[in-house]
Amino acid sequence: MILNRLQQSLNQLSKAERRIAEAILNSPADVVHMTTAELARAAEVSDPMVSRLCRTIGCRSFPDLKVQLASGMASGNSYISSTVSSGDNTETFANKIIGASMNALEYLRSGLDVEAIEQAIAILRKAKRIEIFGMGGCASIAADAQNRFFRSGIPTVCYEDTLKQRMAAASSNSDTAVLIITFTGRTKDMIETAEIVNRAGGNLIAITAIDSPIAKLADVAISSAAELEDTTIYVPMVTRIVILTIIDILTTGLALQMGPEIETRLQLIKHSLDLTKVAK
């Protein structure tokens, strides 16, 4: 969506361009009915700067930007995730956080690399075991992934300790699917582990930032949409949600390919919990 692109590239723009971008973000609904001159006047810049900004953010022309704006804002997907500020009341900042998550999911949908997903599922499908590695904030995501993948019937383990990860990596082979989860894709330990997997001949799937060292080392790299993250806060929030959803997609894809055989197993797993619950 363009509003995202604008918000994101805001600090890479020149002074005048930023003014225009801000004017658009301020009242996107109005911009849709403006001329270049009107917008230029609102942003207190010259007309051609408007045309230029359109090009900079990847639109063919100003009318083209308006069209994209209009389609972007339509329906429910108008959650512009502005940053939480200290003056916000509970309802406001809660809405902003929820909006940011929805935004990220919309972004995931529009840019999902279907081919990468299919390749990853193919690797998982023929794997005799799955090893999942995640450290720091990704450790809990890795644990969640383990909790989902083992239900497929393929033996799945998860390590958050770099030493264990290295040892597991070293003993991987063509029967092993290694799933590395990392926000930045730049953690030194993890890069080394990925290299060990490569040397050992394991099949490496990475869910991480695009163009990161780990993405390059992987057989299949799936983008975690880390570029969408609000860097004014210090903990990745939306990236986490996006990765969990990617894991949902992978496990579902795997289950679909396995067909009805998995159904019974899932049911058995579910009913194994029956006696731990009180009745409704």
Added chain:
Amino acid sequence: MILNRLQQSLNQLSKAERRIAEAILNSPADVVHMTTAELARAAEVSDPMVSRLCRTIGCRSFPDLKVQLASGMASGNSYISSTVSSGDNTETFANKIIGASMNALEYLRSGLDVEAIEQAIAILRKAKRIEIFGMGGCASIAADAQNRFFRSGIPTVCYEDTLKQRMAAASSNSDTAVLIITFTGRTKDMIETAEIVNRAGGNLIAITAIDSPIAKLADVAISSAAELEDTTIYVPMVTRIVILTIIDILTTGLALQMGPEIETRLQLIKHSLDLTKVAK
């Protein structure tokens, strides 16, 4: 929507106007990027007729029609979250999964119990320590919550083992905030643990299914939107996403109340990781 208006007024239009209307209805997505001349040629009429049709159907100008078209068509890609079926190709089921998550977030937004959130934040704010309990599929969520709450400076631990949970529950007091995360709110072990917290005098926050036993035992219960879960699959998917977002809201609210003091700590925590990463 304009496409409707066009379709409806189709037989009230003159011959040339109808040709244009039909051309638009045929490929509205393309029209959005056309000029009057191009559309006129496609409909085999003269340029001014295009302008005229726009007026006839109630648009100010042709660019205005394009904008309306764009916004009208975009609402088509609203998230239809039907159940995944075995015939779906990758793109389809991926979209369904993402759609289900977005749906759940929309649901969370519209029904968020702001008061409960504020009460929970108040409890966390005055807590001297935070204990987080989650089992099974909720263990990884609890771990994630720990990873977020400890950054506030309040000592935070997380247990997924029912024995440890019981012991921690027994040693809770009015300085302790206990956060229980459970999908169903009906796990026997967890109910007993909640009762122990009550007897010990700890402050109990539960993120769980509404109207469940644990929700009733808690000082503050926040709904996890479990009632939205697709029960044809055997693993909670959207509930997980919703709970994570609730945790984001709680940690953000806590940070906002703590004010600038927390900023420094967050920065320090972030920079403590600097040396573990390779440079860009």
Added chain:
DNA sequence: CAGTAATTTTTAACTTAGTTACAAAAAAGA
């Protein structure tokens, strides 16, 4: 069935919006 009136459509002129090219100003670097 012809002629006239009304409507529709086209051609041509015109206005306005948007872009390009170039010059000036500001910022960065030497």
Added chain:
DNA sequence: TCTTTTTTGTAACTAAGTTAAAAATTACTG
């Protein structure tokens, strides 16, 4: 401080869209 690069604004130009008037088609009446 001067040079070089980047950024911004001014002015000219292109193209898009609209208006106005003429031509053609259609409908209606004598």
